[in-house]
Amino acid sequence: MLSNLAVGKCRYGLMCSENGFLMDDGVVARIDEDTWLCHTTTGGADRIHAHMEDWLQCEWWDWKVYVTNVTEQLAQIAVVGPDARKVLEKLGGMDVSKQALPFMQWADGVLGGIAVRIYRISFSGELSYEIAVDAGQGQALWDKLQEAGAEFGVMPYGTEALHVLRAEKGFIMIGDETDGTVIPQDLNLHWAISKKKADFLGKRAQERSHMTDPNRWRLVGLETLDGSVLPDGAYAVAEGHNANGQRNVQGRVTSTYYSPTLDKGIAMGLVLHGPERMGEVIDFPGTDGKVYKARIVDPVFFDKDGEKQNV
């Protein structure tokens, strides 16, 4: 629920389609009494903006709500890692201590001479500041961060590194753990679904029989017995064959990476009765002729209590 989010704070939220399927996720910030800023998946901004306009124009035309897509106005730079705070303190101008700017809050200010809005939000589970600045000054802020961060070994990181970091934390990614057929409940995200709201898009759909079927495949972590990396998209086979003579299946890999932190392959997947089968080993035949044996484990491989992002 975002109506009770206090001004200055942030909250993670899910967005579902009318049919209950998970279509996007992101962090929402309460800017003032009447204004919320909704982060979407990067490539999803146009689609989600259109989705909001569609509902506001066609169904809820009497609501007094306007939306504006401000994605292109802002350059947003994530400064992440145990030394992130030191880099920001070196630029100076804002109190970025845990007390002044705790996890899941935001603040406006001037950092290193540039007007910014800083969000204490994290995609990777580390101490993280996402700094939003007018796009025309994105390069200037980037250059200042590189310079101030040099003594701490700062380096740019791309989306592949981000994918690995979030997978170590068991954070889902729209487009990996979701494919248009997945509902939040499949991903054990019941905690993010409001029980207080009288209604929301997808609520009725999620109560339908096929959506509450305990046989829906659900999210688990997968750990190969030999430490190898599971092939992406591989299916877990079950006993017997189907009508086409193919092996029956009981799950599939949704994300799979080599984790440099843990020095082994880690993966997430959707598995039949998965969360009830912790410790069980299942087979994933690869297209390379090898049968990968993987143990069903908790999807959070690293920093289970989330202490690293809350410092």
Next chain:
Amino acid sequence: MSNALSALGGAKFDGLVKVADAGLQGMITLRGNLADATLQQAVKAATGQAVPDQRAMVLQGDTGVAWMSPDELLLFVPYAQAHACVASLRTALAGTHHIVENVSDARAFITLSGADGLVREVLAKVVPVDMDPQQMPAGQMRRTKLAQVAAAIWMQGTGEARVVCFRSVGTYAFDVLCTVAAPGSAVGFFAS
């Protein structure tokens, strides 16, 4: 603000017409009830202009206003004043249902200049708009597609057009316009 960069970094091209980065321009999205007197006064105070009719716009120097939709205007203000102008608009419109956002940096802004017929022709090659002077006089803005991206276009005057698109596709739009303005590619459809 001295370190702010425009999306196109001062790019220029000289072909059938001149294609150039129009530089930093303050732009503000304002949504609300366009018939509301408080909103009309706020627009006047910010731009000196009345709320324009459907599809109409005015831009004098770096100040003006354009009609975007039945509940949305685009306000043009000097770049350095955009944030302050947003704050004044929010104060003026407090208690009136509205949204105001600075979108100056969300945009790439391009000028086409040269012979009027060729400026119209270059645009006509990549936008599904009738660029005939009778159909597309100065003071009318079209929100349309420029090749593969969304854009707004208008004739600023005889022999001068402006294009606004999103920042992230600014280079694409600029390059497309340079391609269709390549020397030797004139069709001569419109009288110059």
